Amino acid sequence: MNTRWARSTIRSALVLLAVAALAIAGVVTVVVARTAPAAADVSIAAVEDDGANCPVTLPGSLPANSRLPDPFKKIDGSRITSKADWRCRRAEIKRMEERYVYGEKPAKPASVTGTVSSTNITVNVSQNGRSASFSAGVQLPTGTGPFPAVVVLGGFGADTATIRSAGAAVINYDPLAVGREGTPRNNKQGAFYTIYGNTSTTGILAAWAWGVSRIIDVIESSGGSVLKADSVGVTGCSRYGKGALAVGAFDQRIALTMPIESGSAGAPIFRGIPGESGAQPLSSAYSEQPWLGDAFSSFTGNPNTLPVDQHETVAMIAPRGLFIMENPHIDWLAARSGSVAALGAAEVYKALGAGGNITYWSDISDGTHCATRSEWRTPLQQNIQKYLLRTGSSTGVFRISSRKPGNLAEWRDWTTPTLSDSPSDPPPDDPEDPDDPPPTDPPPTGGCAATVSVNQWTGGFTATVRVTAGSSAITGWTVSATLPSGATITSGWNANRSGNSGAVQFTNVGFNGAVGAGQSVEFGFQGTGTGTGMTPSCAAS
Structure with missing residues (x-):
């Protein structure tokens, strides 16, 4: 998980405990994230529902939508922008699931x-x-x-x-x-x-x-x-x-x-x-x-x-x-x-x-x-x-x-946002955090760049490819990559592709072609064989 987020949560909890200890009048409700050794931090709450105090108004109408609802889109139509926003967005989802x-x-x-x-x-x-x-x-x-x-x-x-x-x-x-x-x-x-x-x-x-x-x-x-x-x-x-x-x-x-x-x-x-x-x-x-x-x-x-x-x-x-x-x-x-x-x-x-x-x-x-x-x-x-x-x-x-x-x-018409660590402070990449996406080095000055991360196991792998726009927005992209010898793609998501082995090209689908300047989208695929060693390139359209 994002250890910077966990450390921030721990610091916030300590501050809240100090406030509670110094409070003389009124009631202070404190939600403390339980902590573990830094090498194995997991984010569990000290309470059954830490979003219980989030205000939730259920939707007034239920229009038909054949696609999966956007998990990042609040009931009021806006989208969350920070990791901290997930707490109350989760409370909205919980309330709708119950209802x-x-x-x-x-x-x-x-x-x-x-x-x-x-x-x-x-x-x-x-x-x-x-x-x-x-x-x-x-x-x-x-x-x-x-x-x-x-x-x-x-x-x-x-x-x-x-x-x-x-x-x-x-x-x-x-x-x-x-x-x-x-x-x-x-x-x-x-x-x-x-x-x-x-x-x-x-x-x-x-x-x-x-x-x-x-x-x-x-x-x-x-x-x-x-x-x-x-x-x-x-x-x-x-x-x-x-x-x-x-x-x-x-x-x-x-x-x-x-x-x-x-x-x-x-x-x-x-x-x-x-x-x-x-x-x-x-x-x-x-x-x-x-x-x-x-x-x-x-x-x-x-x-x-x-x-x-x-x-x-x-x-x-x-x-x-x-x-x-x-x-x-x-x-x-x-x-x-x-x-x-x-x-x-x-x-x-x-x-x-x-x-x-x-x-x-x-x-x-x-x-x-x-x-x-x-x-x-x-x-x-x-x-x-x-x-x-x-x-x-x-x-x-x-x-x-x-x-x-x-x-x-096939099921979504929404993209995954880059959530900041706080509403006003976008998170910098932490080279020590293995869950951070691989950085573009250096950031593209124009067009687009592609990076890949691979989860490998005996006989197969999954690959996640991140497409990042340069200094200008793009309206479409094509990623080219050569798979290692013997590797074959068995399934993929969020991209069209030209083949399943050797030199393969991936192009955007309808909802993820437009990428704002400096912003990113991801697609992925699963395959047999070995996936390590791919060096993707990106061309904007």
Whole structure:
């Protein structure tokens, strides 16, 4: 992630704490970003929702839009310009997701108590004269605690043996105790609905997320002798993958989110599902279980009128750790639409200087649903080390299967802005920050320049190419590059291309040809073989 941003956040938090200590009258609300050693900084919040005080006015009308909504565009029509602006823009997205997709996830109840032991967590909740309780099992790794932990929904998620061997505890959470499946929408059951009423319009995915938040509340109040409240991850597969995504999106204390094969109502973009052959229809996902909020019924036949889409749900996790795992062998799971959501969210990660904090992996050989896969073992270990143990420094990768490659360029008509570190202070390049885009050296005085960064793995790679205009604006561009011997492009996004191997030319698509003086746009591609050693050149038109 952008370490300069994290250091600035830390400094700001210290200043706010000093102000709070000196305040004599009035109430000072302080949101403190939790910190870790500089080599493994991760941006998690000290509270469930650090944008709760951002004013949000929902849109007055919902015009149809076949493209993905611009995650950087505020409800009032303006676009955010700084990384600090993301906080309240995320609050807008959250409020729209609650209103139109998931239903409301209430804030922490008046009373949350419980216990944490080496084998169990108990949770007792009271609100407005109503009370409910539930529990979760705990499996500790070897060694001496306190330990980071991964909440596993319903017993289906990332490989628990790998989680524990990496040094994290496993919290076995039964979401059905909080939001039961198999119930009608007007008679929902479980601890959440005991508190908020069985006719609540909130879907059970948001209820499941509420339950995990209450578990974290109890861990926070337990004193931290067994588990670390600031090092919690979440995972789940299939319908529990839908739940894991909701947990990470709606609680900013989650350091690492790992949804697996989540399908419709999970990561895949709603707008893509109707056109993806064999994908579970939105009407089916809505009616199979009360996963989504009641209000989503208005959009099952026409998702184009939604003011949000799932690339923005995924982006709500930014800049925290995210590892999305998908299965392209089962059409029902809509992995093509899932890859588009991940690519769209990755643009938010990049804009926040945290492009290395998101990993997407659908390049797998075994098509069995919710299987333990060898391809995911190493990135799982790396993500746990980086975001939960704070000892790793791996960079996220995109491994998109050629069976279900998404093309973000087909779905967006917006570009990714360069966000400043503060509203009035554009960020200089930091040569020590690996997540900064490679600088143009020297900046082009006219025309355009191109630079490339490559994520390489055994047998394949992804490449991100940045096109930067010189001293004058350009209206189109062509990038030429010669791929190393044996390299073949399998998929790409945000550019047209002339071939897949050897000397290849890339040209802009409709929405990213116009580039202002000194400004940049990006495109990318995935390939087999080795991608290192390319030297792209750029010509303006």
